[in-house]
Amino acid sequence: MMEAIRCKDLTKIYPEVTAVDHLNLSVAQGELFALLGVNGAGKSTTVKMLATLTAPTSGDAFLNGKSIVHDRAAVKAMIALSPQETAVAPNLTVSENLALMAGVCGFSRNLAARKAEEVAKIFGLQPQLSRRAGKLSGGWQRRLSLAMALISEPEILFLDEPTLGLDVLARSELWDAIRALKGHVTVILTTHYMEEAEALSDRIGIMRSGKLLTVGTLSEIKEQTGCDKLEDAFIRIVRGGETA
Amino acid sequence: MRRLSAFCARVAKEILRDPLTLAFGLGFPVVLMLLLSAIQSNIPVELFEIAHLTPGIATFGLSFLTLFSSLLIAKDRKSALLQRLYTTPMTARDFILGYTLPMLPIAILQTVVCYLLALILGLSPTPYLLFALVAAIPNAWFYISLGLLFGSALNDKQVGGVCGTLLTNLSAWLSGTWFDLELVGGAFRKIAYALPFVHAVEWARAAQIGAWSAALPHLWWVLGYSLAVTCGAVVLFLRQMRRI
Numbered sequence: 001m002m003e004a005i006r007c008k009d010l011t012k013i014y015p016e017v018t019a020v021d022h023l024n025l026s027v028a029q030g031e032l033f034a035l036l037g038v039n040g041a042g043k044s045t046t047v048k049m050l051a052t053l054t055a056p057t058s059g060d061a062f063l064n065g066k067s068i069v070h071d072r073a074a075v076k077a078m079i080a081l082s083p084q085e086t087a088v089a090p091n092l093t094v095s096e097n098l099a100l101m102a103g104v105c106g107f108s109r110n111l112a113a114r115k116a117e118e119v120a121k122i123f124g125l126q127p128q129l130s131r132r133a134g135k136l137s138g139g140w141q142r143r144l145s146l147a148m149a150l151i152s153e154p155e156i157l158f159l160d161e162p163t164l165g166l167d168v169l170a171r172s173e174l175w176d177a178i179r180a181l182k183g184h185v186t187v188i189l190t191t192h193y194m195e196e197a198e199a200l201s202d203r204i205g206i207m208r209s210g211k212l213l214t215v216g217t218l219s220e221i222k223e224q225t226g227c228d229k230l231e232d233a234f235i236r237i238v239r240g241g242e243t244a
Numbered sequence: 245m246r247r248l249s250a251f252c253a254r255v256a257k258e259i260l261r262d263p264l265t266l267a268f269g270l271g272f273p274v275v276l277m278l279l280l281s282a283i284q285s286n287i288p289v290e291l292f293e294i295a296h297l298t299p300g301i302a303t304f305g306l307s308f309l310t311l312f313s314s315l316l317i318a319k320d321r322k323s324a325l326l327q328r329l330y331t332t333p334m335t336a337r338d339f340i341l342g343y344t345l346p347m348l349p350i351a352i353l354q355t356v357v358c359y360l361l362a363l364i365l366g367l368s369p370t371p372y373l374l375f376a377l378v379a380a381i382p383n384a385w386f387y388i389s390l391g392l393l394f395g396s397a398l399n400d401k402q403v404g405g406v407c408g409t410l411l412t413n414l415s416a417w418l419s420g421t422w423f424d425l426e427l428v429g430g431a432f433r434k435i436a437y438a439l440p441f442v443h444a445v446e447w448a449r450a451a452q453i454g455a456w457s458a459a460l461p462h463l464w465w466v467l468g469y470s471l472a473v474t475c476g477a478v479v480l481f482l483r484q485m486r487r488i
Contacts (some may be wrong), residue, residue: 051331055486073333081331085324089254091261094252103250104332112250132261148328158331 002029003049004156004186009059012045012210019045021210022059027203029064029155032178032187034201036194036234042182042210043190044084047158050188051081063156081156084161086141087148090134094125094144097133098151105152115151123177139170146177156186163196175199194231204230208238247334251342259312269312269350270357273305277358291424294367296361296444298444299376299448302358306387306444307415307464309347309354313391315327317343318400321484336482338454342386343395344417351384352377372454382463386470393477396484419445440469 005027012020022044027033035043048054050061054070061068066074088097095116102112120126123143130134133144142162149157159178165170178200182188191197197204198218205215214221214237218230227233257263277297284292291297320326329339355377363369369370394407416422425433425442438443443465450459 053327053330076333077330079329079331083324083327087324087328089258089325090323091258092254096257100250101332103253104329104334104338106333108246108247127364152332212295 004031005033005061005063005111005188007046007050007059007061009060010046010049010056010061012042012049012054013057018210020049020056021211023212025205025212025215027186027188029186030183032182032189032200033204034197035188035190035207036192036197036204036205037190038238040209041207043207044160045210046207047081047160047188047190051079051158052076053081058176073092078155079158080152080156081148081158082145082160082162084164086138086145088133088141088144091132093130093132094120095129097144097148098125101115101148101151107152107169115153119151121148122150122180124173138242139166139173140167142170142174143177146174150181150185154185156188157181159187159189161190162192163191171196194229194234198230206234206237213237245303247332248342251329251334251338252346255260255316255342256346256349258316259346261437262312264315265312267307268308269354272308273301273354274361276304277361277365287378291422294362294365296449296451297368297421298358299379299452300419300445302355302376302380303383303441303445303448304412304416304419304421305354306351306384307412309351309384309387310391310394310411311403312350313347313388313404314393314395314398314407315341315400317392318398318403319394322400330485339485340392340478340481345417347388347391348381348384349386351380355380362442370453372452373407375454376448376452379459380447381449382466382470386440386444386466386473389470389474389477393473393480396461396477396480415441416441418442421445440466443469465474 003026005025007023007025010020010023025048033045037043045054046134049056050068050070052075056069060069063075064078068075089100090098098116098119099112102115107115114213120129123146125144125147128140133141146162162178163174166174175196178187189200203215203217204221206213214224216224221230221233222228225233225236227236280292280297311420359373359376391407394403398406418439419441420436424437443462447459447462447466450462
């Protein structure tokens with residue numbers, strides 16, 4: 001198994017709370033790993049540290065061998081993030097948003113335009129290319145947000161609550177797009193939706209109060225807790241405080 | 245360089261496509277010039293003679309650059325677009341220059357529009373008028389860096405109050421454009437001359453007629469304030485980058 005992410009005692013302490021507490025985790029290349037947890041569990045802080053947005057208080061993590069503490073530029077060159085909130089430039093068209101992301105990742109103008117076309121095709125964004133991003137529906141904005149994350153061809157992709165607030169249809173369409181990444185892009189997905197983790201992930205990690213309580217495949221977690229549903233298993237683990 | 249140019253293009257598009265830019269950046273100074281020129285034609289006042297008025301209005305128009313720039317930065321921070329961009333290989337230098345450089349051509353455009361209107365309203369065409377465009381650059385630098393500073397420190401609602409109301413009023417009242425500061429005298433005059441607004445107007449007035457010895461003392465004030473504000477803006481921008 002080629003390792004894409006390795007966290008070694010990754011810790012983030014804020015003045016009043018320990019958001020992530022000595023996290024040790026390994027994610028394989030091409031794996032889709034879901035991080036579950038209630039609000040304040042430390043999922044988003046973990047993603048922020050791995051995506052170099054915030055520095056760990058102690059510990060380190062290695063993305064394809066590069067340290068998030070000592071080699072941030074190399075890490076940034078291989079990752080992309082689709083944040084929890086929709087992150088698009090509202091007065092730019094869909095096509096310009098895609099070209100912007102390709103441009104800031106250093107692609108030439110021609111290559112940026114070609115990549116924008118390719119990604120738009122994958123995400124079915126072609127009919128919307130000339131529309132301003134701020135005028136799109138929530139579902140289309142999320143889809144664009146994901147496409148913007150993928151245009152730089154990242155080796156590791158962080159999806160922070162990618163389907164939050166979407167209707168069933170839009171969510172299902174976005175799931176298809178995420179599924180298509182499996183095997184060639186390493187994806188870390190944080191979500192509150194159990195069915196999302198069930199439908200998409202190869203393995204699942206459950207966090208509470210900054211600690212990783214358990215890690216395993218869906219069937220392993222169900223077996224470990226004796227529950228048929230992930231939701232029941234999640235509640236049992238979080239309430240019981242089982243540790244990995 | 246490609247990263248910076250992609251980001252500059254985005255900033256320029258966001259600002260130029262915002263109706264606020266046209267309404268306040270170009271429309272408001274034009275309306276003011278027409279209005280004050282109409283007053284001048286009915287009740288002649290030396291202060292509102294077109295040669296005296298134009299540098300004041302052109303400089304006042306630049307104060308809206310602070311509003312445009314700070315509003316864009318504050319909205320970017322709120323929408324998580326910056327969070328996404330911070331995970332790309334873009335550096336702090338790319339961001340700071342990217343938010344600053346696209347504003348300079350807009351400043352020049354504002355100044356050109358003011359002087360074209362002034363020529364229509366009776367300003368004598370002289371080669372020195374080209375210096376008025378040069379004079380706009382340090383003044384624009386001051387207002388643009390102020391935008392970076394406020395955009396890094398305040399949220400979009402606060403920016404509206406501070407830059408849209410407070411700064412434009414300060415910029416107008418303490419600039420000597422609308423009334424002669426010598427007539428008010430006392431502490432008001434002292435405060436006005438301790439701030440950069442009146443110096444920016446006096447510098448533009450002197451540059452417009454090529455009176456360099458009179459212009460330079462005012463230029464030093466503007467450059468000094470611009471440098472101080474730029475340093476503060478860079479510190480605040482870097483701080484908010486780390487606070488994600």
